[in-house]
Amino acid sequence: MSRNDLETITTDILIVGAGGAGLRAAIAAADAGMTIIVAGKSMLGKCHTVMAEGGINASLGNIDPQDNWKVHAADTIREGQFLNDPRMVEILAKEATDIIWELESWGCLFDRTPEGKIMQRAFGGHTFRRTCHIGDHTGLEIMQTLMAEVRRRERITTMDEVIMTKLLTTATAVAGAIGLNLRTGNAYVIKSKAIILATGGCGRVYRVSTNPLETIGDGCFLAYHAGAELMDMEMVQFHPTGMLHPKTAEGILVTESVRGEGGILLNGLGERFMKNYDPIRMELSTRDVVSRAIFTEIREGRGTAHNRQGGVWLDITHKGKAFIEKKLPKMVKQFKDFASVDITKEKMEVAPTAHYTMGGVRGHAETGATSVTGLYAVGEIAAGVHGANRLGGNSLTDILVFGRRAGRAAAAYAKRTTHAHLPQKQIAKELRRLFEPFTRKKGARPHVLREKIQDLMWKHAGIFRTQKGLTAALKQLQQLRKQTMQVQGSRRYNPEWATYLDVNCMLLTCNAIIRSALERRESRGAHAREDYPNKDDNHWLMNIILFKDRNGMQLKRMPVPPSTLELARVSEEAPNERQ
Amino acid sequence: MKDNEKITIEIVLQNPEEDKEPQVERFSVPFEKGMRVLDAVIYVQENFRPDLAYRWNCGEGICGSCAAEVNDRAVLMCKHEMTPDMKIVRIAPMNVFPVIKDLVVDISEVYKKVLSFKPHFISPQKATREFWTMHEEQTKEAASLRTCIDCMICYDTCHVLRNHENKNFIGPRNIVKLIGIDKHPKNTFEHAPLLEKGDIWSCNVTRCCTASCPQNIKITEDSIIYAKERIMSEKMWKPIKLLFSKDKK
Ligand SMILES: Cc1cc2nc3c(=O)[nH]c(=O)nc-3n(C[C@H](O)[C@H](O)[C@H](O)COP(=O)(O)OP(=O)(O)OC[C@H]3O[C@@H](n4cnc5c(N)ncnc54)[C@H](O)[C@@H]3O)c2cc1C
Ligand code: SF4
Ligand code: SF4
Ligand code: FES
Numbered sequence: 123m124s125r126n127d128l129e130t131i132t133t134d135i136l137i138v139g140a141g142g143a144g145l146r147a148a149i150a151a152a153d154a155g156m157t158i159i160v161a162g163k164s165m166l167g168k169c170h171t172v173m174a175e176g177g178i179n180a181s182l183g184n185i186d187p188q189d190n191w192k193v194h195a196a197d198t199i200r201e202g203q204f205l206n207d208p209r210m211v212e213i214l215a216k217e218a219t220d221i222i223w224e225l226e227s228w229g230c231l232f233d234r235t236p237e238g239k240i241m242q243r244a245f246g247g248h249t250f251r252r253t254c255h256i257g258d259h260t261g262l263e264i265m266q267t268l269m270a271e272v273r274r275r276e277r278i279t280t281m282d283e284v285i286m287t288k289l290l291t292t293a294t295a296v297a298g299a300i301g302l303n304l305r306t307g308n309a310y311v312i313k314s315k316a317i318i319l320a321t322g323g324c325g326r327v328y329r330v331s332t333n334p335l336e337t338i339g340d341g342c343f344l345a346y347h348a349g350a351e352l353m354d355m356e357m358v359q360f361h362p363t364g365m366l367h368p369k370t371a372e373g374i375l376v377t378e379s380v381r382g383e384g385g386i387l388l389n390g391l392g393e394r395f396m397k398n399y400d401p402i403r404m405e406l407s408t409r410d411v412v413s414r415a416i417f418t419e420i421r422e423g424r425g426t427a428h429n430r431q432g433g434v435w436l437d438i439t440h441k442g443k444a445f446i447e448k449k450l451p452k453m454v455k456q457f458k459d460f461a462s463v464d465i466t467k468e469k470m471e472v473a474p475t476a477h478y479t480m481g482g483v484r485g486h487a488e489t490g491a492t493s494v495t496g497l498y499a500v501g502e503i504a505a506g507v508h509g510a511n512r513l514g515g516n517s518l519t520d521i522l523v524f525g526r527r528a529g530r531a532a533a534a535y536a537k538r539t540t541h542a543h544l545p546q547k548q549i550a551k552e553l554r555r556l557f558e559p560f561t562r563k564k565g566a567r568p569h570v571l572r573e574k575i576q577d578l579m580w581k582h583a584g585i586f587r588t589q590k591g592l593t594a595a596l597k598q599l600q601q602l603r604k605q606t607m608q609v610q611g612s613r614r615y616n617p618e619w620a621t622y623l624d625v626n627c628m629l630l631t632c633n634a635i636i637r638s639a640l641e642r643r644e645s646r647g648a649h650a651r652e653d654y655p656n657k658d659d660n661h662w663l664m665n666i667i668l669f670k671d672r673n674g675m676q677l678k679r680m681p682v683p684p685s686t687l688e689l690a691r692v693s694e695e696a697p698n699e700r701q
Numbered sequence: 702m703k704d705n706e707k708i709t710i711e712i713v714l715q716n717p718e719e720d721k722e723p724q725v726e727r728f729s730v731p732f733e734k735g736m737r738v739l740d741a742v743i744y745v746q747e748n749f750r751p752d753l754a755y756r757w758n759c760g761e762g763i764c765g766s767c768a769a770e771v772n773d774r775a776v777l778m779c780k781h782e783m784t785p786d787m788k789i790v791r792i793a794p795m796n797v798f799p800v801i802k803d804l805v806v807d808i809s810e811v812y813k814k815v816l817s818f819k820p821h822f823i824s825p826q827k828a829t830r831e832f833w834t835m836h837e838e839q840t841k842e843a844a845s846l847r848t849c850i851d852c853m854i855c856y857d858t859c860h861v862l863r864n865h866e867n868k869n870f871i872g873p874r875n876i877v878k879l880i881g882i883d884k885h886p887k888n889t890f891e892h893a894p895l896l897e898k899g900d901i902w903s904c905n906v907t908r909c910c911t912a913s914c915p916q917n918i919k920i921t922e923d924s925i926i927y928a929k930e931r932i933m934s935e936k937m938w939k940p941i942k943l944l945f946s947k948d949k950k
Contacts, residue, residue: 164756165808167851168764182832223832229822229885231840231847238834256844262763263847274821305801334758368736369743370760370779460761461735462782569747611752612716615802618751 132313133159134536136299138286139320142171143501143521145268147318150529152277156536161281161301163336167269170322170334174261177253178518180218184239186250191215193249201247202509203647208685209487210507214523221522222254230267232256245514253515285623288552289348290545295495297542300552307613315536316496318528319345323479323502324631329580330364331373331476338624339631341503345483350492352668353505354481356638359512359648360585362413364475367428371460373475381405383449385438389424413474417585426471433473474585480508489531490524500528510647559622565608568621575628583636586650592640603629638666708732710741713793714803738771739778754802765850769794769804775857777915795857808853815875822882823890835886843884846923848916849877855910855920861903871899873910873920880924893931
């Protein structure tokens, strides 16, 4: 493609990512008078946010009137093992209520209490019941509400199935971005004064993940190469049991209540292996013990057959059909709908599943502004608020609270600035990178590399980690990076091309995860080092930060920002009844 | 049929840039118990046809991206099982929409049709900044309609659109959306009476849309029939209301 037929579109603000965070930012920025383009890799409304089930947290106190923002903040910091940015936590907890009100005023229909207030359910790790929900499809209703608000604002243009592949920068600020329209196979240049990254997490860099196909950490790749910093990349949350088979269902959550109701775990040889890990509590041991036990069985070759390296069996058939149907209706349906397994008669095949990325792009607590002028990061791609572990239900709050703030901040910035000149050299170079794989006569197939990366991450940088494993993974990753890839066929809607771009992002994201995991020589929250099993507050109340310089990826440690005195006190005092 | 035996699938392929007519190609895919149609399509794309266009994202029936026709019936490919007794599995793009490529279609007409109705929730209470009191008996009906995942399967299934009986018909999905707003207990602007402009009377209540919906929404009962009744009662009552109201507009 010559540069002449490169379409250039101009807007005040470009938002990369059309999930909850991106849409909320778009609404805020549009209301501040700016023109906005929101681009998503998938179609509008098909992103990760629609998959959220459980709910969204706010200390409304509808069920437990004692609840307030301070207890919410304290719970968040405790679960985050004091690695959270305290100012972000404060904002999250304080503004959550307003976010729920806003959703309700836009017509989002929350489940109700008998008195007609918004219902709030208990979620693990919360002192009080504060998770507002809409059945088990909270994300769907919230996304539909946001989409309606987006569609009624003429200043917002949405672009479906456009992959942003490169941020364009001048010496001082962002200038725009390059995007690939999957449907036509053509590239665009989008010229903008400010850019908000809202690309979601990177769970799909692991073999088994609850996340959708597209969630592989594009934001890290885009931000890092634009000169922004990444933080807490070692912190990836896993869930002990996810589905394994068939491939399309791989990773879907299997709730803990299956074990709670008497389900037992068996390895590929039929042994009830938990007796070797926790003979007393067996399957009801803590999440991390169960995860590690399952993982060890698989790693040592005692797994089941499916899906490359297999999983283990989860069996509840001994409880009988009537009991199972009554207690676990959702699981019965899930396995029937997506795997044709009748869990009242057959065993379930499960493996630990990657769920949430706490780390990501480092931004300013109040606004999400990164170290690159005009570049903001928000939502799951932004680091800081969840620390070393995320409380269930806090993510939906996070994406809306900070989405709104980033939208307003980017609008304020865009108002007082002008469009920068487009850096032609960067554009030419990026176009070469985009179209090059079609010209190659041979090369690796992108999906093969994707699987290799997912396997090595799962094996060495997943549920638990060692110096040896991580070092080996780093080496393998470097070898994979040297391979050139080929893309075949037409440019129009070519999934292999999308995978090629994904693999490039994954290589960077995984490198960042492994480097940070190697650096943190302790276990904290979601980061479990077998060779450093203890938490070490003396040395590691630190955030690990990655950035790019002339010599490649650099790493530094920064002490966690100091907490306001008041917050520090509540987090220690807060009762912890409902763990 | 045992695992790893081969099963034959047919995929209807078309790149409108290059091909005038769609081509049907056959592929042989290893069978595994429990596999979904989407698994077979992914297998074909990875192994035989790198640029085969298809959509999917969540793999758990909630994003609504993966709809296509399997043996002439629109389904979610991630949910639809490949059973060994299916003689031939023929996978085609949804019939009512223009093809972008292969299984990927352009569904924008559905949104275009509904946007002229300004499908917005409107409530005067907005300014109070107070939470509402609503009871689940009131919210229940709206709630079930609002679980629509925009898969467009009902729209593809409806014979009015499929057989080109009336291309202007707004379609079941859009009626579900509008009535999902109308039934919100705090909504104050009713869309239902406008639906005549969306040719709602083209629908002869065959209920095929309801049978096709992967979210089990009672499309016909809860939205279409409801809307028709609202239109009728509006027609009956409007003259009477006008007669009795003081400020005749
Ligand atoms: C099964 C499941 C259940 C969950 N349940 C809950 C829950 O109950 N409560 C809770 O709080 N959280 C929950 N979460 C987590 C929560 O859903 C996510 O953290 C949150 O939705 C992330 O929102 P986001 O807007 O940051 O990103 P996403 O919703 O992931 O959106 C990212 C957007 O960016 C786009 N994008 C990415 N890269 C590019 C690119 N290069 N160019 C253009 N666009 C791009 C994507 O297409 C997408 O539109 C759950 C997650 C899962 C998987
Ligand atoms: S009930 Fe009406 S909308 Fe539904 S399929 Fe039949 S004609 Fe179409
Ligand atoms: S009403 Fe049902 S079939 Fe129609 S678009 Fe919505 S979810 Fe799909
Ligand atoms: S892939 Fe999301 S509904 Fe099928």
